[in-house]
Amino acid sequence: MFKKNRSFSVLYGIQRTLLAVFYLASVLSLFWIIFYILNDVLDLQGVVIIIISIVYLVLVVLGYSFLHVISYIPSNLAGAFDPIQNGIADGSIQSARDLANRLSAFMVNFFNFAFFDIEYAMVKIRHDTGSCPAESAPGVAGLNMAELDKLNDTIHETVYVGKTRILDKVSHLYLTPMIFGEENLGYIAIVTRHKLWKVFMLLLTEFEDHFVDDQVVHILAGAPGKLV
Numbered sequence: 001m002f003k004k005n006r007s008f009s010v011l012y013g014i015q016r017t018l019l020a021v022f023y024l025a026s027v028l029s030l031f032w033i034i035f036y037i038l039n040d041v042l043d044l045q046g047v048v049i050i051i052i053s054i055v056y057l058v059l060v061v062l063g064y065s066f067l068h069v070i071s072y073i074p075s076n077l078a079g080a081f082d083p084i085q086n087g088i089a090d091g092s093i094q095s096a097r098d099l100a101n102r103l104s105a106f107m108v109n110f111f112n113f114a115f116f117d118i119e120y121a122m123v124k125i126r127h128d129t130g131s132c133p134a135e136s137a138p139g140v141a142g143l144n145m146a147e148l149d150k151l152n153d154t155i156h157e158t159v160y161v162g163k164t165r166i167l168d169k170v171s172h173l174y175l176t177p178m179i180f181g182e183e184n185l186g187y188i189a190i191v192t193r194h195k196l197w198k199v200f201m202l203l204l205t206e207f208e209d210h211f212v213d214d215q216v217v218h219i220l221a222g223a224p225g226k227l228v
Contacts, residue, residue: 016071023067027060069113073203080110081211088218096125099219103212107190116200120166120191124148125178125216143173143189152177152187158204166191176204180213185220188212 034056038049084102087093093102100123107121122143143164151161152175161173171191178185188208 013075016075019067019071020064023064027063031056065114069115070199072113073111073116077110077207077211081106085215088215093219096216096219099123099216100125103188107188115194116196116203117193118190119171119193122189123186124189125186126220148175148187148189151175152184158201158208160195160201161189164191169193172196174201174204176208178208178213178216180217185213185216 031053035049035053038044038052084093084099084106087102088099093099104121104123107118111118124145148161151159155175155177156179158174158176161175163170164173165171171193172195174190174192174196176188176190178187188204190204
């Protein structure tokens with residue numbers, strides 16, 4: 001059996017390892033500088049130094065978690081999304097409903113990070129009804145489809161819709177339009193546990209632009225270059 005070349009995976013792994021080593025070396029160096037200033041220059045009490053050190057370590061852990069997310073996603077997204085592209089190519093994904101279900105399930109499973117955790121995703125392609133992962137009950141997020149349809153006609157990138165309730169928890173709703181050229185193909189609505197930073201909203205827009213819209217076109221196209 002032909003074995004796929006893993007050169008890019010190896011390069012990404014080396015890149016992330018070097019980034020982690022550089023980060024660790026930087027935070028350790030900075031820690032010694034801070035300790036020197038607190039102890040030798042300012043001559044603070046031991047309790048104060050311990051408290052400041054604990055706060056610093058917490059910030060270091062949070063910083064590494066964020067670094068992990070922004071380095072993991074670009075290096076693993078293409079490989080994780082490949083089965084969906086293969087499914088469209090081999091015919092196992094044939095309809096808009098099939099793609100909507102696969103895509104919504106993919107987003108919930110892949111985007112599962114401390115700073116970027118998608119709890120619920122719904123994909124609406126053209127005039128088809130929205131769909132959600134099989135493990136989630138349809139409508140559990142209480143989404144107003146008419147409101148989302150109307151908002152989708154006015155936006156060109158991911159926007160924050162506002163707070164919503166899912167399973168009696170306050171969550172945050174975002175809408176990403178699916179646009180191919182000048183054609184609006186539908187949208188992706190996601191619900192997250194925490195409010196997203198702007199960088200992750202931009203990532204959602206890039207994800208749609210580089211991975212999703214052309215696959216939707218393949219499903220909708222009745223002839224090359226023509227949407228039905």
